[in-house]
Structure formats: structure tokens, C-alpha cells
Amino acid sequence: MHDLFNSIRAEWLKTRKRPAVWVLAGVLVSVLVAFGYALPWAVLSHPPPGTRFGPGTSPTQLKQLLYPAHFVGDALGGGGLAGPIALILGVLLVGSEYGWGTFKTILTQRPGRLHNLAARIVVLYATLVVYVLMVFAAAAGSSAVLALIDGAAIRWPGVWEVVRAMAAAVFIDGWWGLFGMAMAFLFRQSALALGLGLAYSFIIEGLVFNVLGALGSAVVRSVERFFPGQNAQALAASFTSGPGATSATIGATEATLVLCLYCLAAVAVSALLLRLRDVT
Amino acid sequence: MVTVGAPVGLAARPATAAPTTRVVETEGTMPSSEPIVEARGLSKRYGTVRALEGLDLHIRRGEVYGFLGPNGAGKTTTLRILAGLVRPTSGSALVVGHRPGSPGSLARTGWLIETPNFYPYLSGYDNLLALARSCGLDRRRIGPALDTVELTSRARDRYGTYSLGMKQRLAVAAALLKEPDLFVLDEPTNGLDPQGMADMRELIRRLAVGQRTVLFASHLLGEVEQICTRIGVIQHGRLIAEGTIDELRGGVRRLWIRAQPVDRAGQVLERMLGADAVAHVDGRFVLRAGSERAAEINRELVLAGVAVSEVRAAERSLEDVFLELTGGEGGL
Numbered sequence: 081m082h083d084l085f086n087s088i089r090a091e092w093l094k095t096r097k098r099p100a101v102w103v104l105a106g107v108l109v110s111v112l113v114a115f116g117y118a119l120p121w122a123v124l125s126h127p128p129p130g131t132r133f134g135p136g137t138s139p140t141q142l143k144q145l146l147y148p149a150h151f152v153g154d155a156l157g158g159g160g161l162a163g164p165i166a167l168i169l170g171v172l173l174v175g176s177e178y179g180w181g182t183f184k185t186i187l188t189q190r191p192g193r194l195h196n197l198a199a200r201i202v203v204l205y206a207t208l209v210v211y212v213l214m215v216f217a218a219a220a221g222s223s224a225v226l227a228l229i230d231g232a233a234i235r236w237p238g239v240w241e242v243v244r245a246m247a248a249a250v251f252i253d254g255w256w257g258l259f260g261m262a263m264a265f266l267f268r269q270s271a272l273a274l275g276l277g278l279a280y281s282f283i284i285e286g287l288v289f290n291v292l293g294a295l296g297s298a299v300v301r302s303v304e305r306f307f308p309g310q311n312a313q314a315l316a317a318s319f320t321s322g323p324g325a326t327s328a329t330i331g332a333t334e335a336t337l338v339l340c341l342y343c344l345a346a347v348a349v350s351a352l353l354l355r356l357r358d359v360t
Numbered sequence: 361m362v363t364v365g366a367p368v369g370l371a372a373r374p375a376t377a378a379p380t381t382r383v384v385e386t387e388g389t390m391p392s393s394e395p396i397v398e399a400r401g402l403s404k405r406y407g408t409v410r411a412l413e414g415l416d417l418h419i420r421r422g423e424v425y426g427f428l429g430p431n432g433a434g435k436t437t438t439l440r441i442l443a444g445l446v447r448p449t450s451g452s453a454l455v456v457g458h459r460p461g462s463p464g465s466l467a468r469t470g471w472l473i474e475t476p477n478f479y480p481y482l483s484g485y486d487n488l489l490a491l492a493r494s495c496g497l498d499r500r501r502i503g504p505a506l507d508t509v510e511l512t513s514r515a516r517d518r519y520g521t522y523s524l525g526m527k528q529r530l531a532v533a534a535a536l537l538k539e540p541d542l543f544v545l546d547e548p549t550n551g552l553d554p555q556g557m558a559d560m561r562e563l564i565r566r567l568a569v570g571q572r573t574v575l576f577a578s579h580l581l582g583e584v585e586q587i588c589t590r591i592g593v594i595q596h597g598r599l600i601a602e603g604t605i606d607e608l609r610g611g612v613r614r615l616w617i618r619a620q621p622v623d624r625a626g627q628v629l630e631r632m633l634g635a636d637a638v639a640h641v642d643g644r645f646v647l648r649a650g651s652e653r654a655a656e657i658n659r660e661l662v663l664a665g666v667a668v669s670e671v672r673a674a675e676r677s678l679e680d681v682f683l684e685l686t687g688g689e690g691g692l
Contacts (some may be wrong), residue, residue, distance in 0.1 A: 082496060083463065090494035098481055181477035185534070188443050188471040190463050190495040358446040 083191040087199030090186075095203050100172055105211055108158055108165045109218045116154050117222040121146055125230075147227040148220065149235045152245040153320035155212075155219035156252075162215065163312065166208060166253035167277045170260025173200055174350075175270030183359050193354050201347065204257045205250065212249045216242070245319045252312040255339050256281070258346035259308070265353040285309025301329060308342040311335035395454075396421045396542050396573045397442060402451035403597070404437050411437040413597035414451065419575060419590075421541070424568045426588030427577040430686055434597040435577045436474060439546050442575075443471050456541055467495065469542045470535025475550070476527040480520035484511060484530050487519055491534050505533040509563060525556035532563060543567055544575045549583060561587060585678045595686050608681045613650035614674035615657070618643065625666045632660060646674065 095101055123131075124139040124146075133139065144150065158165070177183045186196060220236075227234045236242075263273035289310055292300040304310040314330035330338075397419040404412040412434045419425045429435045440446040442453060444461015458464035478487040488502045506512045509529035514522070522530065528548055535543055545564065549557045557580070564587055568574045578584050584591060585605055593601040593608075601608060619625035622640065629638045629645060637648040649657070651673040661668050 086496040087494055090490045093486065093490050093493060094479055094482065097486060098479075180479065181475065182479060184443075184445060184471075184473055185477045185491070186494065187445060187461070188466060188469075188473070189491055190467045190538075192461075192463055196494075358440075360440065360446065 083195045084198055087191045087195050088202050091196075091199045091203040092206065095173065095207055098172075101169065101207060104165050104169055104172075105214055108161055108211060109214055111161050112154070112158055112215055113218055113222050115160075116157070116219070117146055117226060121226050143226075143230065143232075146223055147230075147232055147234070148223045149237060150320075151216075151219045151223040152237050152242055153316075154223070155216045156245055156249050156316045156319050158215050158249070158253075162211075162249065162253055163256040163309070164278055164281050165211070166256035167260040167281060168274060169207060169211075170204060170257035170262075171264045171270050171273045171277060172260075173204055173257075173264075174261045175264035175267075175273050178264070178268045179270055187359055194351060197347075197351055197354050200261065201258070204261065205254055208250050208253045208257060211253065212246050215249070216246055241319070248315055248319065251336070251339065252315055255308055255312060255343050255346070258343050258350070262346040262349045262353075265350045281309065305330050305334070306338070308339060311338040311342075315339065394421045395419065397453070397455055397575065399438070399442070399453040400451055402438065402441060402453060403449045404434075404441065404446065405449045411597055412441075412448070412451075415594070415597060415599055417453075417592065417599065419573060421573050422571045423589045424564070424574045424576060424587055426584035426591040427575060427594065428581065428584060428591060428682060429594035433594045435594055436546060437597075438594070439471075439473050439544055439575070439577065442544065443469075443473060445473070467538065468540050469544060470538055470540040471544050472528075472531040472535055472548055473544070473546045476531035478519045478527070478530060478534075480518065482519055483516050484519055484522065484526075484533075485515040487530065488534060488537060492537055495538060497537055501537050501539070502533075505536040508536055508566070509533045510559075524551045525553070525559070528552060528556075528560060529563070532560075532567075536567075541571070542573045542575065546577045548576075549578060549580060557583070581678045581682055591678075593682065593685050601685050605678060608678065608685075613648070615645075615647040615649050615651065615654055616670065616672045616674050617645040617647060617657070617661075617668065618670040619645065619661055619666045619668045621666065624664060625661055628661055628664045628666060629657070632657060644670070 121143065124143050127133075127139055133142065146154075156162075177186065187193060191199075224234055260273065260277055263277045264270060267273045267276075285307060286309070289300060289304045289307065293304060311330055312335070315332055315335040318332035318335075395418055397417060399415060399417040402412050402415040402417070403410070415434065415438060417438070427435055427438070437446060441448050442455050442460050444459075444465065453460050455465040456468045478484075479490070482490065484506070485502060488505065489499055492499055492502060503512070506515050509532050511526060511529050511533060514526060519527070519530065528550075532545070532548065535545075548564070549560045552560060561583055564574060564576065568587075574587075576584065576588060588605070590604050591602065591608060592599050617625070617629075625645065626638065626640060629647060633647060633649055639646045647657070654671050654673070658668055658671050
């Protein structure tokens with residue numbers, strides 16, 4: 081336990097002082113504020129001529145989604161980038177060590193390989209907690225500012241709902257981070273792990289399931305419940321309400337269980353690869 | 361008349377032979393018989409490539425052990441196995457009495473394997489702090505370690521801005537943090553300029569005090585010659601020779617003699633040693649004989665009325681020995 085604590089302190093120092101980690105956080109928050117709040121608000125406030133909204137929905141109604149009562153759903157999505165950013169973080173926390181050759185340095189210190197892996201996972205989650213806090217703060221702040229500008233009433237969701245949503249965000253992002261780590265261990269580098277990880281995230285989970293699913297393919301609907309990205313989306317969607325909310329086909333409990341299994345699988349793969357492979 | 365050197369005998373031996381016992385002592389170093397590294401029958405295959413073939417290694421506490429071999433001989437693979445980074449295909453090893461790579465072993469060993477590897481965005485100090493934390497060491501050890509390698513003034517600069525020499529020195533400081541019993545330095549002078557090499561050599565000498573052991577793999581035979589108390593030569597994954605530098609040099613023994621008149625001297629020497637053992641080259645005799653016969657030869661020549669102006673043991677360089685042992689296989 082002492083070795084694990086020491087490893088966590090070392091990993092946290094390295095991660096805390098790494099500029100790339102905070103650049104990622106900055107990108108995540110900026111994208112959320114710019115594309116999750118500022119741009120939609122600008123479009124809804126000054127709709128281009130000829131813009132049509134769905135039946136029964138008006139710009140004013142849609143703007144409600146940008147106000148504090150709904151900030152949890154926006155924050156959970158992280159502007160659509162939270163998952164990929166977590167994946168990049170996971171890859172960087174492992175892949176760079178191969179690139180710099182620092183695994184050799186670290187693994188010739190005292191703690192064993194599995195202690196090191198455990199410390200990395202703890203630090204990954206700790207960093208994601210910081211990311212989620214930043215994202216939720218940015219979303220809350222942005223929604224409050226927009227409500228004030230529009231002179232709308234500010235109603236915050238309950239504290240318990242916010243806490244649950246933050247936990248869910250860490251859980252969902254944690255899966256993507258662990259997936260990134262496992263990919264980096266598998267390929268022993270960042271570039272390939274990032275490329276394939278993001279391709280999977282955007283093409284398989286994003287394009288195939290969302291586009292084909294939207295076309296009403298029964299096969300896609302029956303298969304998607306086994307995929308982590310779809311379960312992550314379903315879990316996030318369970319916190320969304322109001323106009324435009326997604327109707328998830330996978331329940332929150334089922335999504336949580338499936339994601340748990342994927343997280344365990346990613347940790348097991350990482351542990352196996354780090355424990356058994358030579359470090360050259 | 362000057363006599364130099366005292367060859368002990370051929371040191372080249374099969375890998376399974378018992379290690380030689382004579383050790384040249386350097387200042388502050390008193391090797392004991394206690395083994396600090398013991399490897400038996402280490403083999404490693406990478407696919408079809410055999411990197412190591414039944415390597416035996418026996419390094420005693422307190423010695424500075426030079427590990428020599430041509431490129432691809434298996435030096436770095438051996439060190440990686442001892443560090444626990446690579447698993448041997450067969451064979452076993454103990455480092456400081458523990459399995460390689462185990463916490464017990466790593467806690468008492470400091471490693472520099474191949475190039476120094478640190479985090480480029482962290483300062484030298486923070487790199488050492490991260491390592492100290494991972495080992496549960498007090499951060500107060502960092503200052504003295506940086507002082508030892510004379511890097512204190514640049515400690516707060518980013519590692520990415522360091523010269524190669526500074527990177528090497530930081531790696532030595534990292535190895536020093538644990539105040540280890542065993543330092544393993546794999547070609548620590550690689551890429552350094554002459555001054556940097558001299559500094560590193562001096563640093564290694566300072567490391568090798570008391571009962572500290574240094575396992576030192578180097579490209580440069582001259583450095584090994586200056587620093588090491590015992591040497592192992594590895595080729596094709598096997599230890600082909602091991603011993604002190606004197607022992608290794610003693611493999612082929614020769615005496616150089618200058619004497620007048622040459623004809624008379626030649627007759628006496630051929631009578632004593634046989635014609636095959638006597639050659640006259642560039643105004644001096646080259647004799648196939650060890651220095652233990654120098655006094656006897658000198659006496660016989662003087663008794664025969666020959667004036668002897670020089671008797672000298674022909675000293676081979678470590679490079680000569682190395683090339684003979686490895687069959688001239690280049691590219692250390």
C-alpha cells in the first residue's frame with residue numbers, strides 16, 4: 081500500500097506539471113463554451129432568415145436548454161468532446177512513456193509494475209475529476225450568464241442531481257481514458273493508439289451506430305447495446321430532460337454495468353501487457 | 361634495466377569456469393567475496409535471434425566490473441534482464457540477493473541503461489523528485505545528488521534543454537538517489553565530448569567507494585582500463601573471458617630486450633628459449649617469455665659477456681586483448 085501511495089504521488093507530480101494535460105482541459109472547456117453555449121445562443125437569438133424549427137418548438141423554448149436548469153446535460157456531453165479528450169489523456173499518460181523511454185526509468189525504481197499501473201489509473205481518474213469540475217463549472221457559469229443576458233429566471237438543478245451527473249461524467253470519461261491507456265500499452269506508442277482510438281470513437285461509435293441507428297436499422301439497435309460508446313451515451317442521456325432530449329434505448333443501470341465490464345476489461349488488458357511484456 | 365608488469369596467466373576461459381580470484385584494488389575499493397550479482401545460464405531469444413546463450417556472471421561486492429563486448433554481443437540484454445525489464449528465456453539471476461526487477465532488488469540498485477530517459481517538460485529537479493517519490497525517498501536526498509554530479513545550478517531548468525552530458529549526469533544523480541549498493545551504468549560516456557568523458561570517468565571513480573559496486577558497460581576500452589577492477593568480455597551472448605586487466609593482458613607474454621653484441625645475444629637467447637621464441641625486430645629482441653624469466657635471461661646474457669641496456673615486459677593494451685578474444689569483431 082505504501083508503494084502504491086508513493087507511486088501515486090510520483091505520477092500525480094508528472095501529470096500535474098505536464099502542459100499537454102492542461103491544454104486538453106482548456107480545449108475541452110473552450111469547445112463546450114463556444115459550441116455548447118455561445119454559438120447555439122447566437123443562432124437562437126438571431127436566427128438566420130428562413131430558419132425553421134421543429135413543430136411546437138420555438139427559439140425561446142430551445143434556449144431554455146441553455147439555461148442553468150439544464151446545464152447538467154450539457155456538461156455531461158462536454159460539447160461532444162469529453163470522451164475523445166479522455167481517450168487522448170489515457171493515451172498520453174502511457175504512450176508518451178514509451179516515446180520518451182521513461183518506462184525504463186520508472187520501472188527500475190522501487191515499486192513494481194502493477195503498482196505503477198494502479199497509480200496511473202488513480203491519477204487518470206483524479207485528472208478526470210478535475211476536468212469534470214472545470215467542465216461543470218464552465219457549463220454552470222455559461223448557462224447563468226446567458227440566462228442573465230436574456231433576463232430569464234435562474235433555476236439550478238438539485239445538488240444531488242449535479243453530484244450524480246458529475247460522478248457519471250467521471251465514470252464515462254474514465255472508460256474512454258482506460259481504453260486509451262490499454263491502446264497505448266497494446267501499441268507501445270501514442271500515435272497509433274490515438275489514431276485507432278479516435279477512429280473507433282468517431283467512426284464506429286459515432287458514425288455507424290448514430291447514422292445507421294437513426295435510419296431505424298433493427299440490427300444496429302440490437303447490436304449497439306453491447307458497445308461501450310452507446311452505453312456511455314445512454315448513461316449520459318439519462319440525465320437529459322426537456323425539449324430535444326434523447327430517448328435512450330439502453331437503461332442507465334444496464335449502461336453502467338456494461339461500462340463497468342469494459343473498464344475492467346481495459347484494466348485487465350493493460351495489466352497483462354505491462355506485467356508480461358519486455359520493456360526494451 | 362626496467363621490468364614492468366606481472367602477468368598472472370591466461371584469463372580467457374569457458375563461461376562455466378570458476379571466476380578468477382585476483383583483483384586489482386583501486387583507491388577506496390575493497391572488493392569482498394560476497395556476490396552482488398549472480399547469473400547462471402541466462403539465455404534470451406528474440407524470435408529466432410539468440411541474444412544470450414547461457415551467460416554466467418558473478419560480480420562481487422565492492423568491485424568495478426567492466427562489461428565489454430562488440431555491438432550485439434548481448435551486453436544491454438544482460439543489463440535489462442538484471443534490471444527486470446526483460447525476462448530471460450531460461451536461466452536465473454540474483455541482484456543484491458533478490459530476483460531482478462523485484463522491489464527488494466530495485467531498492468538497492470541504481471540504473472542507467474543505454475540513454476538517459478527523463479520527462480522533457482519537467483526540470484531536472486522535478487524529474488528527480490518524481491523518482492524520489494516513487495521510491496518513497498526523502499526529497500532532501502536530491503540536493504546532494506545534484507551536487508555530486510555538479511548539476512545544481514541547472515536543476516530548475518527543463519530537462520529538454522539539457523545537453524547530452526547534463527542528461528547523463530542527471531541519470532547518474534537519479535541512480536545516486538537511492539544510495540544504492542550497486543550502480544549499473546550502460547555506456548554512460550556515450551556521445552560525450554572529451555571533457556565530459558573525463559568528468560564522467562572521475563564521477564564513476566567517486567561512485568566506486570567503500571563496498572559500492574559498479575557494473576560498467578562501455579564502448580571505450582581505455583576507460584574500462586582506467587576504471588575497472590575486473591572485466592568480463594561477452595561475445596555472441598556468452599562470457600568468453602573474465603579477469604583483472606593484468607590477467608587479461610597476460611594471455612600472450614612477451615619480453616623486449618636490447619643487447620649488444622646482437623649475434624652473441626641471439627645465440628644465448630636461442631639456447632635458452634629455442635629459436636622459435638626469439639625474433640629480432642627493429643634493433644631489439646622480442647621473446648616469447650613471461651616477465652618471471654626476465655632476471656634469469658638478464659643474468660645469462662651478462663654472464664655471456666652481452667651488455668643488456670633494456671629488459672621490458674611487452675605490455676598489450678586492453679584493445680589488443682579484446683580484439684584477440686573477439687577475433688577482431690569490430691564495433692564495440
